[in-house]
Structures are given as C-alpha cells and as structure tokens.
Amino acid sequence: MNVIGSRPDGWWKDRGRAMATLIANLDRWxxxxxxxxxxxxxxxxxPPSTLITSSVVxxxxxxxxxxxxxxxxxxxxxxxxxxxxxxxxxxxxxxxSDRVQSxxxxxxxxxxxxxxxxxxxx
Numbered sequence: 001m002n003v004i005g006s007r008p009d010g011w012w013k014d015r016g017r018a019m020a021t022l023i024a025n026l027d028r029w030x031x032x033x034x035x036x037x038x039x040x041x042x043x044x045x046x047p048p049s050t051l052i053t054s055s056v057v058x059x060x061x062x063x064x065x066x067x068x069x070x071x072x073x074x075x076x077x078x079x080x081x082x083x084x085x086x087x088x089x090x091x092x093x094x095x096x097s098d099r100v101q102s103x104x105x106x107x108x109x110x111x112x113x114x115x116x117x118x119x120x121x122x
Contacts, residue, residue: 001044001070002090002093002096002110003022003090003113004019004114005110006111006113006114007111007114016048016050019048019052020048023052023057024054025117025118026054026056026057027056029116029117030057031056040057040058041057041059041060041077042059042060043060043062043070043073043074043077044059044060044070045061045062045065045066047061048061060073060077061073071091071093074089074096075096075099075100078103078104078105084104084105087105088105088106088108089105089107089108090107090108090109090113091107091110
C-alpha cells in the first residue's frame with residue numbers, strides 16, 4: 001500500500017481496485033524488463049478481496065492483517081533469502097528502509113517507483 005498510497009488519486013475509495021491496478025501495472029512493467037529473471041513480489045497486509053493473478057508478479061500477503069504486518073512479512077522474506085544484497089525493496093517508510101538495509105537489501109522510493117510503473121498519473 002506504500003506504493004499505491006504514494007499518489008493521492010482516490011485509491012482509498014476502492015482498495016481492491018487499487019491493488020488490482022498496481023498488479024496490472026507491475027505485470028506490464030516487469031514483462032517489459034530486459035532481465036526477466038528477476039522476481040517481482042508485492043506484499044499486502046491482507047489478501048485482496050478478489051483473486052489477483054499475474055504471470056510475472058508474485059502476490060503475497062502477511063499471515064495476519066495488522067499494522068505493519070506487511071512490513072514484517074517483507075522482513076521475513078528478506079531474512080529468508082540466500083542473497084538479500086540482490087533484493088530491492090520499494091518503500092518510503094523510514095523504519096522499513098532501515099530494517100531491510102540492515103539485512104543487506106537495497107531500497108527504492110515508492111513514489112519514484114510508482115512513476116516508473118504507472119507514468120500516466122504523474
């Protein structure tokens with residue numbers, strides 16, 4: 001939701017649609033990348049209300065919806081990875097940035113990433 005919330009475009013009126021739109025934009029963006037061996041994973045705090053599928057984006061969610069539960073799931077995923085230095089986490093949350101960087105991952109600002117994957121809304 002950090003990426004979705006980086007632009008005040010009314011996303012809060014229909015979170016499910018905003019989540020599906022993000023995945024569609026990521027799917028289109030990731031499919032156009034020269035190195036399609038990279039994994040793109042989105043972590044939501046709760047499962048989407050309707051099934052969202054993608055051929056190139058892994059859609060994940062925290063085990064239990066709660067404040068910062070998606071952040072905790074991102075940390076778990078980074079910690080479990082054999083090569084955390086190859087992971088880039090997209091967020092503008094300072095606490096999450098500090099946590100993933102301490103594990104060796106890189107951080108990319110959410111608003112800049114949203115402009116990259118969805119340039120129409122700029």
